[in-house]
Amino acid sequence: MVGRDSELDRLAALVAGAAGEGGRVLLLSGAAGMGKSTLLEYAARRAGEAGRRVLRASGRESERDLAFAALHQLLRPVLDETPHLPDRQRRALLGAFGFVSDAPDPLLTGVAVLTLLSQVAERAPLVIVLDDAQWIDPASADVLAFAARRLADDPITLLAALRDLTPGPGGSPPLTPAPADASGHPARTPGPLDMAGFPTLTLGPLDAAASRRLLDLRAPGLTGRIRERVLDQAAGNPLALLELAAHAPLAPDGHGPLPVGERLAAIYAARLAELPEAARQALVLLAAADAEDPPDAVLALLPDADDKIWLAVEESGLVHRAGRHLRFRHPLVRSAIYHATPFDTRLEAHRTLAGALRDEPDRRAWHLAATALHPDAEVSAALERTAARARRRGGYAAAAKALARAAELRPDRDESARLLTDAAGSAVLTGDLPWVEELAGQARTRTDDPALLATAALHVGRLSALTRRHAATFDELAGIAGDLARTHPHIALDALAAAAVLRFYSGEESQRQEIDRLLPRLPATPLREWARIVSDPFGTGRAAAPRLPALIAAAGRRRGAGDHGEAPGADDRAVTGDSRGTDNGAGAGNRADTGGGPERLTALAVAAWVLDETPLAVRTFDAAVRSWRSAGPLPDGLGGVVALACFEYGRWDQARALCAELGALPAAARLHHAVACAHAIEAMVVAAQGDPATARALADEALRLVDPLESRSVAVYAHRALTTAAIAEGDYEDAWEHLRGVFGPAGDPVHYHASYPALPDLAESAARTGRHTEAIEIVERAARVLAQGGSPRLRGLVHRSRALLAGPDRAEEEFLAALAVPELERWPFEHAQALLEYAEWLRRRRRIAEARPFLTSAYDTFRRLGARPWSERAQAELRAAGLDVDPADPGALARLSPQQQQIVRLAARGLTNREIGERLFLSPRTVGSHLYRTFPKLGVTARSQLRDVVEAAGADGGAAPAGGR
Template structure:
C-alpha cells in the first residue's frame, strides 16, 4: 500500500544515521535473510536459521498502515539490487471475482517464456488467462486441471530460477482471487529446492485461507513509544508538544495513522479546540472523505472512476474516460496526497482513500461510474459484467445472463470461486424466481469445489429462503453435506441427510440415494450404530443401484454388505471413467478387507486426483491406510502429504484423517515423537464422538508409539480406549484391527483376563460377518494371551490365512511373535526361518522398533544379522523415494515432475542429493537399489 511506503521516511529519505524503516529492524532483517537464504536454495538448517519452516515462504500480517508494503518494498529493492528476478502483484478488491487475475498480474512480465513449457502445461496456463479457448465442460469430471495450471507456474518459475533467483511479492494478498491464491499455495508447498521466495502481505482481519495456519508468518505489532516518537520527530518536527502527545496516543503505534494524524494536526486552525478524537481507523477514512468533498467536481469524478475501475495499468478504453495526462486535475490530486502517478499509471496512495472515495459517493454516482466503465469494456466481458452488476440495484435479465456467461468462462478455466460468485450475483439479479434458485444451487455446487464450508452453507440458506420445493432443498442440503463430511458437525448433518432421503425415497430415488451415500460416509466417520439403523430403514425402499450396494458395504460391512464383496471387481471395472466412483469403490474394497483390490483401485484413483485436482476427499485418507496395510508406507505418507496440503486450514476432518494415518505409519517406523504430535493434532481437529474413526486411529498411533518405547502400561491404556466398558468396539471398523496390539500389551502388563474377554467378545461378532483377515487377527490375539496348549494352534491358524499375504507388516508381526514363542520353548531351529522372514519385511518397511526386536531374537537364536548402511532408501523422504522409483523406471526429470507436480529442477536437485546416500553414481544403478529395497552392495 503506497501510504505505507512513507513509513519511516523524511522527505522521501531517512535522516542521517536513521534506518530506512523506523521500528522494524527485526522484521527487515528477517525478510532480508529470507531473500538471501532463498537465493542460495536453502537447506533445512538454513531455513531454521532464517526463521522459516516451509520453503521460502513468509506472510507479513498487520493492520492497514502497519508497514507491510514498506517491508515488501524493501525486500524487493534488495533482491533487485542483487540481480534477482522480482515479480510483483497487488490484490485488488474489485478483482477478487476474476479468476486468475492476480496470477496474471504476477506473471505478465514473463509470460513470453510460456512457449517453452511442455504443451499441456502451456495450454493450461494460457487457458487459465483466457489466451486459449477452454473446452466446454458438461460434467465435473471433465473440469479443467487446476493442479496442471499450478505445475505450469512451478515449471515457469523454475526456468526463471535457473537464470537468477526469483522473488515473488504479493501485496494485499487478502484481496487476491481464490484461483490465483490456490495456485500460489500449490507452488508454495513445492519451493524447497528452487531459489524462489514468496512474500505475501495480508491484513490481520482478512486472513488468506489458502495460507492460514500453514506457512510461517510475522505479525507487525504497533510501534513502541520510542520508535513512534522517532518517526514523528522525523516527519513533524515542529508539532507542538501537546498535539504531539495526542497524536502519539491516538495513533496507537500505527505508522500510517501517526503520519496522517500529524499531517491533519499541522493543518488545523490554531483556534480549533475541538475536544473530540482525531480521525483514526474509520474516522481516518471519514477524514479522507471530507478531503475529497472539498475537491473540484472533475477531481471527484476522476477519483470515483479510479476507485470503481481499480486496475494497475488502465487500458486505453478506461484512460479515455479520465482526464488527459497534463490535466490540472491530476496535479491537484497528487498535491492533495490522494494518488501517485508514473506516466499513464495511477493508483491510490492507500486503500482507505479508495474506500473513502467510493463509499462516500452517492449510489447514483457510483452506478454512473460503473456503467461508464461497462460501456467501454466491451472486449473484456467479465469485467463488463461485474461493472453492470455493480450498477444494477434491481433484477435485470440481461445483466444476470451476462454474469452467468462469466461464470461459465471461469468454470472452464478452473476458477470455481469466481464462477460461484458470479452465479450467486446472477441469482440476485434474475427476474425469474425459478431461475434464481437454480443459479444459487449451481453456485453452491461450485463453491463445494473451493472447500469453503461457510460459503456453501450461506448459499444453501439462500436457496431455502427462496423455495419450498423438496427436490431443490434436497439438492442444496446435499451440497452442504458433501463438504461438511470433510469438516465437523457430522451428527447434525446426518440428521438432515436422513430427513431429505426419507420423503423422496419413492418420488425422487436419485436424491434419496445421493443423501444416503453422504450419510453412509458420516456413519463411517462416527461409527454410531443408530445411524446404521436409520440407513437400513430407508435403503430397502430404493431401487437396485451400484450406489445402494456401496452404502450397504460402508455402513454395514459385517452384515448385508459382506454378501456384496464378489460384485466389487465388476463394479470397479464399470467405474473406470469416473474417478469419484473409483475412489468410493476403493474405499468399499478396503472396508471389506479386500486390500489388494483396494490398492489397485486407489492407484488408479490417485492418478486421477493428480491429473484433475479435485478437492481433498475425507475418505481419501483411507487410501493412506490401505497403502499402509499393503506395505507401501512411503506411498501412504505421500498421499497424506498431498491431501493434507489441500485440506490444511479449511477442511478440519479431511486434515485429521490424514494426520492420524500418517501418525500410524510414523509410530510403526519408530518416529514416536512426531507420531504423537500428529495424533494430537488430529484429535484437536475433530470431536471424538462424531469422528470415532479418526479418534481410534490417532489413539492407535499413540499406543504404538508407547509400545515402540517399551512403555506397555501406557500402550495398554490407549489400546483399551478403543473398546468400551463392555468390550464392544468404539468404532465398528477401526477398532478391530487393534486386537493383537491390545493383546500384546496386555500380555506384558498382566491383564490377560480383561483382554481375553474383549478378544472373545469380538470373535463372536466376527465369526460370521468378519473378513478372513479379521479372523486371522483374532487368532493371533488368542495366541498372545493363551496358555502353551492353545497358543501354537492359534499362531498356526493365523499364519495359514492367505489374507495376510497382502498385509506384510501384520504377517511379519505374527511370524515374529510365533518365533518368540518357539524360542522361549527352545525350538530354535523352527524359530529361525520365521525370524529371518519377519526381519526382512521390517527392514524393507523401515519398521525400526520391530526390526531391532527381530534382530535381538535372531542373535538369541544364534544368527547374526548385518544392519544395512544408514544411507539407504529408508533415510529418504517420501517424496525422494517416489522420485527414485520413477527415475529407476527410466523417466526423465521433466516426466517425473509432471507426475509429481514438481519442477524438473526440483527433481534434479533431489536426485543430486540422494545419489551419495544410495551409493550410486548413475541413474542406471537406481533399478538395483529399488529392487533390493535398500543400499546396493559392492
C-alpha cells in the first residue's frame, strides 16, 4: 500500500503480537478514500497468515436502524459456540438476535459477547475487524464498546475504522463526501461507537511523493499535465487519485476539475438538481474556481452568509460551510458537480471568475483560457507571464502546463512551437521524460526552424541522460553541436555541455575526443570552459580551478541582488544523477555570462567538485540549496554530485538523506541512471559506516539498473562501495576482486574521475594479499597521469598508496608526503585513514609515543563520522599503544534512516511537528509517526531528551568538518 509504510508496520506488529498479550484496540480514522478499508484488509490477511482467527463486520447505513445488525454480522461464524455460554448469557445473546423470545438485556448481552469472544480466543488468538464503524447500529455499538474495554486478559485484537466527519486542523473540515461510498444520501452523525481513550491512527492525505508513486503504479501511462492535474485535484486522497486517473484521459485539455465516472456523476448531478437555482449557481462557481480555499474575490460572487439557500446546500452534504468559507467535502464532489453542469454554464462561470480575479493575474489567466474556444494571442500572452512567475517560484510543472496551454492559444505556428519548446525545458525539471518527449514532439510538428528543433531535441537529451541511453543520447547532442556550431553557436554550446555530462557518466574516451574536436568551433564563454572541466578535469580543464572562487562569488552577489528567479537553461542544468537535470552536469553557460540564481550556483559547484575543490563545492551547493528554497520547493533532489560532495566532506547523514530523496523520485521508474547513482553513493556511505550487507544490496541494485559500459561512473562508485564493505570485514581478497572493476586489466582507471580515489584501497588490498608488483604498476601509471593535471588531493592519495606498498626504507617518506598535503584535511575520512595507516606503521616499529597522537586524531574523526569498522581498528591500535578508550559507538542516531535523523535533529532544536513538516515537505502526522517510532530506538521517552541524543552523537550532520572551511 503506497505511502502507508508506518501504518502497515504498526498493524502487522499489532495482529502478530496478539498471541502472547492481552486484548488491544486500535482505531483507524480518516476521511473517505484515505485507505482505511485497504489497511483493514491487509491486517486481516496478515492475521490469517499468522494463524489468528479473524471475525469481521462492516457498518452499513441501510442497517443503521436495525438493532444488533452489525453484532450479528460479526458473530454469525461463531454462533455455534453459544451452547457453551452460561444459560442466562446465551439467552440474552440469542434474544438480541430474535432467536428466542427473551427481552434483550444490554448489560447481559455485553457480558455474553465478551464471554463468547474469550471462548473463541482460547483455541487461537482472535482479531476483530470492524469497517465503516460510524454506520454500526447503536445497539451493536454499545455492546462492542463494552467488550472492547474488557479485553485486557484475552489474546484479542480489535481494529475499527471510522470515517472522520469532524473538522480538521485549524477548524477546516476534512475532505470527505457526506455519504458512505457516495450513496447519494446526506451525511449523518456517526453512530455512537464510544471508543474514547483508545489509541487512534489517523490517516491523512498521502504526501506528494507517495501520491506520485501510487499514480505510477495504477496509471503508468498517465503523463504530463493531465498527470499533474490529477495529483493537484486529488489532494493526496487515494480514492480520488484513482478515480480521477481512470477518467483523466477523457478530459479535454485546459483547466478546471477532471471528470469522474458515470455513477458518481449521476449521484451528485441528482443531488445538485434538487437545490434551488441560486444554490446551483453558487456551487458551479465554487467548482470552477479551482481552489480549495476560494479567495475573497470569489466569495464575494456568492450569496450572503445568511441567505436561506445555504441551509439547502449544507443539507445536501456536498459542501462544508463555516461562515462565508466553503469547501467541498471531497475532491470527487467538486469534479462531479463541475461535469454535471452544462458546458455553456461552465464557460459563463469561468468568465465571471476571470472578471472577479483582476488582482490575481495567474488565476485570471487560467479562467480566461477556459473560456477560449479559438486561438487568442492575448490570453496566450497572459499564460506565458503566468509561466514565468511559476518558474521564479520553482513551480516547473505549473510553468510547463501554462506554456503548453499558451502554445495552443497562440495563432502563430512558430511562436506556438517556441512556447512548446519552452514548456519542454520547464518539464525537464519535473523528471517526467514522456512529458518532455510529448511537448518536444508537438513543437516539431509546428515548425521547421532549426534552432527550435535543436532546442527541443536538447531538452529531451538532457533528461534522457538520466536513463540508460547514454551512447545514443551523446551522439544526438554532439550532432546538434556540430550542425549548429556556425549558425546557432550558443545552442550548439548548450548541446555540447549536455554531451559533456554524458561523457562524465560514461567515461568514454572517444567522447572526450569528440568534445575536444567541437569545442574550438564554439564561442569562448564560461560554458565552453565548464564543458572542458567536466570532460577533462585533469587535462585542459584543470587550468580553470583558480578562477572558480571569483566566479562563485560573483554568482552569489547576483543571487543576493535578487536574481534567483531566472529560468534555467542548458548552461544551468547538468551533473551526476539528478532527475530534474540540475545534476546532469549543469554548466556556467550562456546565463553564466549574464545571470545568477541557484542553477548557476549549482553549475559552478559541480565544476568545483569535479576539480577536487570540495569545500568550495559544498559551500556553493549550500548557497544554491538556500536559493532554491527561497524561490520555492527544491527540484527533486539536487543529485548524486551533491551527495558525493557531502560524503567526501564528512557530512554523511546529509549524503544519505540526499540519496534517499533521489532514490524516491517521482520519475524513478524511468530514470534508471539517476536512481542507480543514488544507490551506489549511499552504498559507499553505509559501507564506511560498517553495514556491509546493506551496502552490497544497494551496490548490486545500482549495477543491475545500468549498463556498466554506458554508466562507468555509477559502476565504479558501486565497486568502490563493495570494496569498502569487504575491507570493513577484513576480506582483502574480495576487496581486490572488486577493485578490478575500478581499474581495468591493463591498470588504467575504468573512469577518468571516479576511479582515482580508490588507489589507497587498491594498495592496501594488494599489500595484504601479496600483489605488490601489480598494484605498484597501477599506482605509478596513475601518478604519471596526475603529475601535471591532478589535484593536490589526488597527488596526496598517490603518496599514501606508495607508502602502503613501499619497503621500510621508503614508506615513511611517502606517508609524510601524503600528510604534508594541507588540502587532505578537507576530506576527513581519507585524512583519518592516512593518519591511522601511518600510526600503524609507526607502532609496528615500536615508535609508540610517536604513533599515539596520530591514532587519537584518527580515532576521534572516525567516531564523529560514525565509521565504525575504522574506529574499532583505531581503538585496537590505541589499546596496543597503551591508551584506554571508550568503546567506539556511532550511537543509535546513526542507525536511523536519513529522514528520521533529519526529523530528530530538527525536533531536538525545538521545532514543532508542523514546522518540521514544512521544512521537509511532510505532513505533521508523518513527522509525529516517525518520532513515535524513533523514541524506543533512541532510548528516550520525551521530546526534551532528543537534544542530549543529538549532542552525544557528535556534530550536526550539516556542520562542516574540521579544516573544511
